Amino acid sequence: MTDQTPLRRNAAGIATALDVLRQKFGARLQTGAALREQHGHTTTWLPNQPPDAVFLPRETAEVQDVLRICTAYGMPLVPFGTGTSLEGHVNAPLGGLSLDFAEMNQVLAIHPEDMDCVVQPGITRKALNEELRATGLFFPVDPGADASLGGMAATRASGTNAVRYGTMRDVVLALEAVTADGRVIRTAKRARKTSAGYDLTRLLVGSEGTLGVITELTLKLSGIPEAVAGATCSFASVEAACAAVIATIQYGVPVARIEFLDALSVRSINAYSKLSLPEAPLLLLEFHGSEAGVAEQSETFGEIAADHGALAFDWTSDAEARAKMWQARHDAYWAMRALRPGFDAFVTDVCVPVSRLAEAVSAAAERAEADGIIAPTLGHVGDGNFHVALLIDPDDPGGRARAESYIGWLNDLAISLDGTCTGEHGIGQGKVKYLARELGANTVDVMAALKSAMDPDNILNPGKLFQG
Amino acid sequence: MTDQTPLRRNAAGIATALDVLRQKFGARLQTGAALREQHGHTTTWLPNQPPDAVFLPRETAEVQDVLRICTAYGMPLVPFGTGTSLEGHVNAPLGGLSLDFAEMNQVLAIHPEDMDCVVQPGITRKALNEELRATGLFFPVDPGADASLGGMAATRASGTNAVRYGTMRDVVLALEAVTADGRVIRTAKRARKTSAGYDLTRLLVGSEGTLGVITELTLKLSGIPEAVAGATCSFASVEAACAAVIATIQYGVPVARIEFLDALSVRSINAYSKLSLPEAPLLLLEFHGSEAGVAEQSETFGEIAADHGALAFDWTSDAEARAKMWQARHDAYWAMRALRPGFDAFVTDVCVPVSRLAEAVSAAAERAEADGIIAPTLGHVGDGNFHVALLIDPDDPGGRARAESYIGWLNDLAISLDGTCTGEHGIGQGKVKYLARELGANTVDVMAALKSAMDPDNILNPGKLFQG
Numbered sequence: 001m002t003d004q005t006p007l008r009r010n011a012a013g014i015a016t017a018l019d020v021l022r023q024k025f026g027a028r029l030q031t032g033a034a035l036r037e038q039h040g041h042t043t044t045w046l047p048n049q050p051p052d053a054v055f056l057p058r059e060t061a062e063v064q065d066v067l068r069i070c071t072a073y074g075m076p077l078v079p080f081g082t083g084t085s086l087e088g089h090v091n092a093p094l095g096g097l098s099l100d101f102a103e104m105n106q107v108l109a110i111h112p113e114d115m116d117c118v119v120q121p122g123i124t125r126k127a128l129n130e131e132l133r134a135t136g137l138f139f140p141v142d143p144g145a146d147a148s149l150g151g152m153a154a155t156r157a158s159g160t161n162a163v164r165y166g167t168m169r170d171v172v173l174a175l176e177a178v179t180a181d182g183r184v185i186r187t188a189k190r191a192r193k194t195s196a197g198y199d200l201t202r203l204l205v206g207s208e209g210t211l212g213v214i215t216e217l218t219l220k221l222s223g224i225p226e227a228v229a230g231a232t233c234s235f236a237s238v239e240a241a242c243a244a245v246i247a248t249i250q251y252g253v254p255v256a257r258i259e260f261l262d263a264l265s266v267r268s269i270n271a272y273s274k275l276s277l278p279e280a281p282l283l284l285l286e287f288h289g290s291e292a293g294v295a296e297q298s299e300t301f302g303e304i305a306a307d308h309g310a311l312a313f314d315w316t317s318d319a320e321a322r323a324k325m326w327q328a329r330h331d332a333y334w335a336m337r338a339l340r341p342g343f344d345a346f347v348t349d350v351c352v353p354v355s356r357l358a359e360a361v362s363a364a365a366e367r368a369e370a371d372g373i374i375a376p377t378l379g380h381v382g383d384g385n386f387h388v389a390l391l392i393d394p395d396d397p398g399g400r401a402r403a404e405s406y407i408g409w410l411n412d413l414a415i416s417l418d419g420t421c422t423g424e425h426g427i428g429q430g431k432v433k434y435l436a437r438e439l440g441a442n443t444v445d446v447m448a449a450l451k452s453a454m455d456p457d458n459i460l461n462p463g464k465l466f467q468g
Numbered sequence: 469m470t471d472q473t474p475l476r477r478n479a480a481g482i483a484t485a486l487d488v489l490r491q492k493f494g495a496r497l498q499t500g501a502a503l504r505e506q507h508g509h510t511t512t513w514l515p516n517q518p519p520d521a522v523f524l525p526r527e528t529a530e531v532q533d534v535l536r537i538c539t540a541y542g543m544p545l546v547p548f549g550t551g552t553s554l555e556g557h558v559n560a561p562l563g564g565l566s567l568d569f570a571e572m573n574q575v576l577a578i579h580p581e582d583m584d585c586v587v588q589p590g591i592t593r594k595a596l597n598e599e600l601r602a603t604g605l606f607f608p609v610d611p612g613a614d615a616s617l618g619g620m621a622a623t624r625a626s627g628t629n630a631v632r633y634g635t636m637r638d639v640v641l642a643l644e645a646v647t648a649d650g651r652v653i654r655t656a657k658r659a660r661k662t663s664a665g666y667d668l669t670r671l672l673v674g675s676e677g678t679l680g681v682i683t684e685l686t687l688k689l690s691g692i693p694e695a696v697a698g699a700t701c702s703f704a705s706v707e708a709a710c711a712a713v714i715a716t717i718q719y720g721v722p723v724a725r726i727e728f729l730d731a732l733s734v735r736s737i738n739a740y741s742k743l744s745l746p747e748a749p750l751l752l753l754e755f756h757g758s759e760a761g762v763a764e765q766s767e768t769f770g771e772i773a774a775d776h777g778a779l780a781f782d783w784t785s786d787a788e789a790r791a792k793m794w795q796a797r798h799d800a801y802w803a804m805r806a807l808r809p810g811f812d813a814f815v816t817d818v819c820v821p822v823s824r825l826a827e828a829v830s831a832a833a834e835r836a837e838a839d840g841i842i843a844p845t846l847g848h849v850g851d852g853n854f855h856v857a858l859l860i861d862p863d864d865p866g867g868r869a870r871a872e873s874y875i876g877w878l879n880d881l882a883i884s885l886d887g888t889c890t891g892e893h894g895i896g897q898g899k900v901k902y903l904a905r906e907l908g909a910n911t912v913d914v915m916a917a918l919k920s921a922m923d924p925d926n927i928l929n930p931g932k933l934f935q936g
Contacts, residue, residue, distance in 0.1 A: 111821065111823060112718075113714050113718070113821075113822065113823035114821040114822055114823045115717065115718065116821075136718075155663060156662075156663040156667070157663075158661055158663075162661060167661055169661075169667065169670070170638065179910070179914065183910045183913075184910060185907075185908070185910045185911045185914055186907055186908060186911055187907070187911065188888070188907070189883065189886050189887055189888050189906060189907075190821045190886040190887070191819040191820055191821060191851075191852055191853075191882075191886070191887040191888045191891060192819065192821070192822070192851040192852055192853075193626055193630060193635055193637075193819055193851050193852075193853060193891050193892065194624075194819060194888040194890065194891060195623060195624040195625075195626075195674055195888075195890050195891065195892050195893065195894045195895070196888045196889055196890050196894075196895060196899070196902075196903055196906055196907065197674070197895055197903050197907065197911075197912070197915055197933060197934065198671060198674065198675055198679075198915045198918060198933075199624070199637065199667075199670045199671060199673065199674050200911065200914065200915070202637070202667045202670030202671070203666060203667060203670065203671050203918075205667065206663055206665070206666065206667050207666055211666075222720075223718060223719070223720040225720065226720070246581050249583065250580075250581070250583060250604075250691060251691070252690075252691040252693065252694075252757075254722075289720075290764060290768075292760065292764055293761060293764065296758060296760055296761065300758075351659040351660065351661055351662060352659055353579065353581075353582040353584075353658050353659060353660070354581065354582055354660070355579060355581035355582045383659075383660040383661050384659055384660055384661075385659075385660075385661060414659075415657065418657050418658040418659070419657055419658070419659040420656070420657050420659045420662040420663075420664045421664055422662065422663050422664050423659060423661050423662060423663065424661065424663050425663065426663045426664075427663070427664060427665055431664070434664075435664055435665050438657060438664055439653075439654055439655070439656070439657075439664065439665065440653070440654060442647070442651045442652060442653045443653040443654055443655065443665075443668065444665070445651075446647065446653055446668065446922065447665055447666045447668070449921040449922060450666060450671075450918055450921055450922070452921065453917040453918055453920065453921035454914065454917060454918070465665055465666075466665065
């Protein structure tokens with residue numbers, strides 16, 4: 001349907017655009033090497049590709065100005081939140097400008113009666129929840145990292161409690177965005193539902209900065225539950241743990257979180273967070289509701305777990321014990337890395353129908369063993385989503401190739417099980433080749449046609465999603 | 469961003485395309501006047517604009533053939549489900565072909581462990597739920613009419629229990645669709661969540677047949693609740709009823725349905741369905757959950773209602789009583805019409821933030837009274853969505869103009885309250901002029917650019933959404 005603009009660096013255009021920006025914004029246009037490096041990609045195994053400059057806009061009108069200049073001179077623009085993405089989303093393979101939203105980080109409105117709020121893209125989820133504290137409401141999407149809301153929307157982030165509260169797809173009510181040519185669009189009003197035209201909100205959520213630059217978000221909030229309880233439950237096998245997950249969801253228990261850790265992950269968090277969980281496949285749960293509701297959910301889950309031969313079921317409504325448990329879960333990345341200090345970590349994420357989860361997790365473990373790779377596995381299993389961290393000795397000359405081969409195999413496995421090559425990390429640069437394998441060339445062609453329609457000069461985060 | 473193809477009838481192209489289709493499909497291409505009329509728009513005040521022919525495809529490959537022919541000769545194609553839309557979606561203002569999915573109505577797969585199913589677009593929601601009966605699962609979206617799933621997806625339908633189970637936006641996991649040029653695309657795999665590329669699923673849901681033709685749907689299902697209870701609760705004022713709704717949602721009561729009927733609507737269903745509800749603003753509720761959960765929800769709601777001065781709260785877990793109550797609600801359209809037999813009914817739908825609901829509903833009633841229009845009002849108030857039925861004497865020469873003026877005023881009111889001109893009926897032909905008022909010219913331009921990218925010859929349901 002469309003021709004892709006060839007991916008090459010437009011050195012002359014970038015130089016001119018930076019001159020124009022410098023005339024307009026003076027020293028606010030920053031080009032220091034350290035800052036540029038920090039705005040390239042640092043948190044993964046992908047090589048760092050820094051932008052030519054970094055600019056921190058203070059209002060939507062400045063974003064419009066910048067985009068008009070980028071379009072006029074063909075300079076790539078990469079929106080930047082906190083840089084916690086794992087698949088190279090903020091790299092600048094063709095150079096250009098990193099647009100860092102750190103200074104557009106305000107809560108613009110809170111509507112307690114409507115349970116929504118309006119925020120700027122640079123605010124992080126923890127800062128937002130801090131601001132919401134007095135309202136009895138909270139923002140539920142929690143990808144682990146203290147990411148910015150703009151970045152979370154752009155990458156369709158989710159995390160531990162998506163099974164109950166949904167992903168960014170579900171909680172963004174409306175967006176303001178600036179198009180490649182510098183026009184402001186609003187995707188929806190503040191009503192809970194709408195059937196007014198194309199769902200541009202959902203088109204921008206997950207578009208990874210390639211269709212428009214998000215400058216404002218209207219977000220659905222949830223009520224802080226009256227009661228919260230946590231539980232840990234160990235199983236003799238991955239299969240038993242997964243079967244318990246399926247039964248729990250099917251039974252309609254509205255679990256807020258249901259996380260899986262394999263025995264190796266459990267060993268790592270035991271060591272790192274000073275816990276003493278049985279080193280066996282583990283489910284980590286959280287229940288939200290009324291006092292009675294939480295008790296009922298816990299009891300029902302306990303029965304389901306027993307039916308599936310749970311080794312140990314430990315229930316707690318104590319806030320401190322729960323906080324410790326979830327802190328350990330959030331620190332799992334560091335715990336896993338501590339299994340082999342000094343090794344590189346290649347983290348990948350896939351998502352399969354829950355009925356195929358045990359099969360996928362077991363096959364992933366077998367393959368890692370066959371490849372001689374240390375590969376702790378954990379995931380948001382209520383959604384069928386799991387992550388594998390491949391720990392690779394940087395001094396092993398074949399290590400990186402083995403990790404990449406493993407990742408390719410795992411992505412293909414997920415796709416063959418009617419799943420996806422990414423449940424929540426996105427495509428970025430790291431998974432471009434799997435997208436077409438997953439959805440087919442026709443579908444990717446349609447995506448490229450939409451991209452060309454909204455960004456004909458290919459200035460918005462080029463080299464991502466379907467541009468290898 | 470794009471120029472719209474001018475909207476004019478391509479008589480020569482249509483004639484040629486029909487000849488080619490007739491050669492290929494013989495008598496399966498139908499052109500009888502009654503059938504064509506029935507495939508134009510019949511359920512509303514919009515004039516009937518029949519297609520030139522009707523074809524019932526039997527498989528995706530036939531849909532591809534038809535689309536290739538439509539594109540080759542410039543013949544408009546209007547996808548058709550059951551024809552229950554209210555805003556002219558299936559009218560053929562430029563003629564062309566109605567593609568009726570009545571013969572593509574099979575359930576292709578049910579995956580009980582994953583709580584999803586794969587269906588063809590022509591199956592209706594009641595037929596689907598019939599097929600699901602033995603599984604303990606059900607498909608929750610219920611727009612009242614026994615609509616087809618393809619049509620429900622294309623118009624982003626919702627209805628009475630969207631407040632708990634979401635709209636079509638939320639329950640479609642993946643789609644197969646045929647593009648204007650006859651290519652098959654798949655928008656996603658069967659995983660519960662994904663961050664793999666643009667959300668084409670959500671782009672097609674609500675696109676009203678203008679971007680592609682849906683040929684298969686993968687749908688999220690829900691477990692049939694262990695217990696269901698219903699309640700009716702009358703209030704002294706619209707304000708009190710709306711305040712009770714807000715408190716219920718804020719308190720986190722997971723109501724499955726919370727419907728509002730104004731006093732006039734109550735009078736109409738009392739008469740039509742032989743009920744004896746107090747003729748006052750009414751909330752009609754349904755609670756789903758465990759036995760204990762449903763009891764707790766009912767009790768909590770009862771307390772909230774009492775706090776808001778409820779006149780009468782009547783709770784029942786009796787299935788027959790509940791069925792009677794919801795049948796009355798589903799028959800409300802006919803009940804309202806029976807208030808003035810022989811009158812025309814102009815039905816419109818808007819959706820506002822729930823905090824503005826009382827204000828909107830009260831203003832709607834005042835304006836109807838000032839205009840001398842009988843206008844019963846009801847709605848899915850948990851989402852802030854309500855419908856007004858304007859009953860107009862066909863012998864009143866100014867009646868139609870008065871109704872249209874009222875609808876324009878109500879849409880503008882909803883927009884001014886940060887709401888939308890349509891919560892669930894869609895834009896179709898009837899609301900084209902309000903879309904730009906709601907979202908602005910830039911946003912509509914982006915929609916038009918996406919349309920041009922996916923359907924450059926404007927053959928897919930032309931004259932809808934933003935093409936007046």
